[in-house]
Every structure is written in C-alpha cells, then in structure tokens.
C-alpha cells in the first residue's frame with residue numbers, strides 16, 4: 001500500500017470508529033436503561049424468617065436484657081452473637097456494644113489512651129474516629145490518604161512523635177488498608193493499632209479478616225454497613241487484658257459473670273465508664289445477619305469483580321489502588337480520573353445512562369470540618385488541646401491537600417449483592433460507553 005492509500009484507509013477507519021461510538025444519553029442518545037439502577041442497604045434486603053424468629057423469641061421469653069437471661073439455662077443472644085462473631089473474625093474475643101462509635105470509644109479507652117497521648121487517624125473517615133480520641137482527652141493527628149483511599153502508611157509514619165500511642169487505620173468502603181506496612185510501622189515504633197472496620201465487615205486482607213490484625217478493632221452494625229441491626233457495634237481483640245478493660249468500659253466498670261467465665265478472674269478493678277450494652281433484640285438480629293455475612297459478601301464481590309474484569313482493558317483506565325484486590329468486599333468499582341471536571345462529567349453521563357455513580361462517600365474530610373478546624377470541645381478546658389502540641393496543632397485544608405485532590409478525582413459505581421447478571425451487564429455497558437468519551 002502506498003503512503004497516500006494508507007492515509008486514506010487510516011482516515012476511513014478512524015471515521016468509522018467515530019461513527020461506531022454510541023451517542024451518550026447525556027448528548028441525546030438512547031440510555032442503557034430507562035430506570036436508574038442504584039444499590040439498596042444490603043442487610044435489610046436479606047431480612048427474613050431468621051431475624052423474625054430471633055425477635056419473636058425475645059418477645060415470647062420476655063428477656064430483652066442481656067444479663068438477666070443468663071440464669072435461665074440458655075446462653076443469651078448477645079453472648080452467642082459475641083462468640084460467633086469472634087470465631088468468624090478469627091479473634092479470641094468479641095464484645096457487642098450499641099454502635100460503631102461506642103465501639104471506638106471502648107477500644108480507645110481499653111488502650112488507656114488519654115491526655116498527653118496522640119493517636120494518628122486518616123483525614124478521610126467518619127466523625128466517630130476523631131470523636132473517640134478527643135472524648136478520651138487525647139490529641140488526634142491526621143495522616144493523608146493515598147490512592148487506596150485509606151491511610152498512607154508513609155505519611156502516617158511521618159506524623160509519629162514521642163507522644164504517639166496508637167494508630168487507627170480505617171478500612172474505607174470495603175477495601176482493607178495497607179496493613180502489612182501499617183503493622184510494620186506500628187511495631188517499629190511500639191504503637192498500638194486500632195482497626196476501624198465499620199465500612200468493611202467481610203473484607204479480607206491477605207487471607208485474614210479485617211478486624212483480626214490490630215490490637216483492638218471495631219465494627220458497626222448501622223444501616224449502611226454490610227450487615228445491620230439498625231444500630232450496633234462490635235469490638236474484637238486477642239488480648240485478654242484489653243478485652244477486660246473493654247467489657248468493663250462498656251458496662252459501668254463492671255466485669256459480669258459470663259465475661260468473667262470467658263476470661264478467668266479479672267485483673268483490674270472498676271473504673272468510671274460508659275454504658276454501651278447491647279440488648280437481646282439487637283443481639284438476635286445481629287446473630288441472624290452474621291450468619292448471612294459470607295453470602296452477602298460473596299455476592300457483592302462477585303458482581304464487582306465482574307465489572308472490574310470487564311472494563312479493565314479500557315485505554316487509560318485507572319482504578320482505586322487495592323492493597324489486596326482479592327479481599328475487596330466489593331461495594332463498588334472505583335475509578336480515578338485526571339481531573340475533577342472529568343470525574344463530574346462521568347457521573348452525570350452515567351446518571352443519564354441510568355446507572356448511579358457517586359464520589360467516594362460515607363466519610364468526611366475531617367480536618368476541614370469547621371468544628372474540627374476550630375478545635376471545638378465540650379468544655380473550654382478540654383485536655384486534648386491544652387498541651388503544647390495540642391495548642392500548636394493546625395487542622396484545615398493545609399493539612400490534607402492530597403486527600404482533597406484524590407477524592408475530587410474519584411468516582412464510584414456502587415454495586416449491590418442483589419443486582420442480577422443483567423443489571424451488572426448494564427453497569428459494564430454504561431462504563432464502556434461513557435468512560436472513553438469523558439476520559440479522553
């Protein structure tokens with residue numbers, strides 16, 4: 001072929017491929033689906049006979065309080081839930097509490113984090129992480145996230161001072177933090193690790209359940225989580241001393257006989273504490289939901305993996321970094337764009353195709369929240385900000401430019417464990433149609 005006919009053929013091919021690109025719905029083309037496809041809260045979609053039976057039993061036995069049922073021969077629902085939860089999460093102990101926020105306070109209290117101590121947490125997480133540290137009188141120190149949307153281990157290490165007592169990796173939106181690096185840094189600097197698994201129950205990191213690697217770890221059972229009791233939380237640990245302090249902290253300082261039986265004689269006495277006990281209704285529903293966790297997680301993972309596989313060949317596509325892709329819970333497919341404008345156009349174009357796409361959600365960029373930037377506390381003399389370090393520390397946008405940039409460029413197409421194969425096909429078709437048009 002001579003140069004002229006080669007050029008003519010190339011131009012014809014290019015024109016044909018332009019013509020072949022389907023017109024986006026946002027530009028007047030036919031949408032992939034007429035009715036918007038968006039996920040539901042997973043747990044309640046799986047409510048059924050099992051949850052009903054647990055609730056009915058509590059009503060019929062008239063034993064809604066966890067400690068007043070133990071004299072009746074059968075273990076209480078909350079105790080059974082704790083034991084099955086510990087076994088599932090590959091830990092020695094689990095403690096049921098009223099929420100993930102209560103679980104965080106219990107974990108931080110069990111570690112005896114207090115005035116003068118610093119705890120490092122990621123910039124992109126939920127208020128409860130920051131609150132638990134401040135409510136114990138300690139100082140929160142933020143570390144930036146990386147493209148996993150989880151804590152950046154290198155930035156975390158750079159924030160360690162002689163006052164740092166613990167680090168709090170948070171497993172964000174179904175993806176485990178880079179735990180090998182986090183644990184190695186914590187070990188090197190003799191720090192405690194609190195895994196926050198609220199958003200990722202059922203995620204795995206290199207064969208280990210999230211919530212089994214830190215010194216003490218927490219989960220949430222709130223409506224947006226993998227399984228739900230409406231509200232509720234769990235604490236896990238392998239350390240008997242931490243379990244004792246946690247159970248005492250969640251129950252007015254008391255060590256009750258069922259937990260004493262698990263632990264042997266207590267090693268500490270009472271101390272002033274909170275009251276975060278779970279009731280039997282919640283424990284029963286938690287138990288029924290826990291028994292469905294693997295089913296929900298594997299359905300979710302299957303749907304999400306199908307999408308990741310089917311779009312990975314799109315030229316230039318870049319996904320969220322996943323420290324262990326196989327263990328990703330699969331709440332969605334996360335795509336990184338090179339600008340916020342392209343990310344926003346992708347979301348709009350996907351919506352026009354009938355597929356919901358959102359930014360990463362369920363967290364806040366904490367350092368830029370006005371009450372955090374201004375270090376507002378319950379009382380003006382709150383210990384967190386009275387130390388030299390507490391007075392000097394500055395929050396605000398200047399401490400998290402990378403976090404803001406990464407989040408601005410991130411889109412998530414959320415999946416649902418109950419999406420049908422044809423729903424998943426539609427998600428794939430929409431991404432394949434929209435991404436090349438907006439990312440170029």
Ligand SMILES: Cc1ncc(COP(=O)(O)O)c(C=O)c1O
Nearest residue numbers: 099100101126128198220221222
């Ligand atoms: C990362 C993280 N930690 C803790 C919590 C607190 O859980 P709860 O709402 O059960 O108090 C949440 C809730 O969304 C969360 O996302």
